[in-house]
Amino acid sequence: MGHGSSDLAVATDLLQAHAENLAARGLFGAVAAGFLRGTPSVEEALASLPQREVYVVPFFLGRGYFTEVAVPGRLNLSSSANCLHEVGKRVLFYCAPVGCSPQFDAALAPMGRHACAASGLSGSSTAL
Numbered sequence: 001m002g003h004g005s006s007d008l009a010v011a012t013d014l015l016q017a018h019a020e021n022l023a024a025r026g027l028f029g030a031v032a033a034g035f036l037r038g039t040p041s042v043e044e045a046l047a048s049l050p051q052r053e054v055y056v057v058p059f060f061l062g063r064g065y066f067t068e069v070a071v072p073g074r075l076n077l078s079s080s081a082n083c084l085h086e087v088g089k090r091v092l093f094y095c096a097p098v099g100c101s102p103q104f105d106a107a108l109a110p111m112g113r114h115a116c117a118a119s120g121l122s123g124s125s126t127a128l
Contacts, residue, residue, distance in 0.1 A: 001042050001071050002059040004035025012038050015059045033059075036066065042074045046090075053091045061099030 005011035012035055019033035034045025046054065056075065058067045072078075077085045077094055085092045098104060116123045 001034050001036070001045070001056055003066060004038030006037045009038070018059070036070055036074065042071065046075070052089065053093070055093045055095055057095045058097040060097040062097055063100065067097045 002012065002015040004015075012033070015033045015035075019031050022028065023031040029051050030049045032040070032045040032048050034040050034042040036042060040048070046056075056071070058071055060067050072094065075085075075092060075094070076087055077083070077092065083094055085094060112126075113123050116126050
């Protein structure tokens with residue numbers, strides 16, 4: 001689930017591409033992307049999944065208002081990350097945001113070094 005935008009269609013592109021990549025790998029029964037603003041909505045994405053058990057992964061860099069209040073509110077969850085919730089006939093596991101994963105830092109660091117080098121900046125004098 002991501003923020004999206006009702007004004008900028010490209011605001012959904014990265015998450016849509018990520019969902020398509022996950023679906024193509026065949027690791028899950030189904031994969032859907034949903035947005036707080038934009039289409040498909042959080043509710044539409046959830047409704048498109050036939051599975052009873054669904055892992056909801058916020059596509060945000062860290063914890064904050066959207067991951068702790070906005071997304072759980074839209075899904076009628078009683079609390080935030082890393083909890084099982086029964087919502088109607090479904091069981092939702094609300095995960096920590098993507099950006100909270102230790103692997104995220106490992107993936108982001110090389111991109112930061114590359115961006116510094118391409119801009120002629122020293123990584124040791126730059127903060128990420």
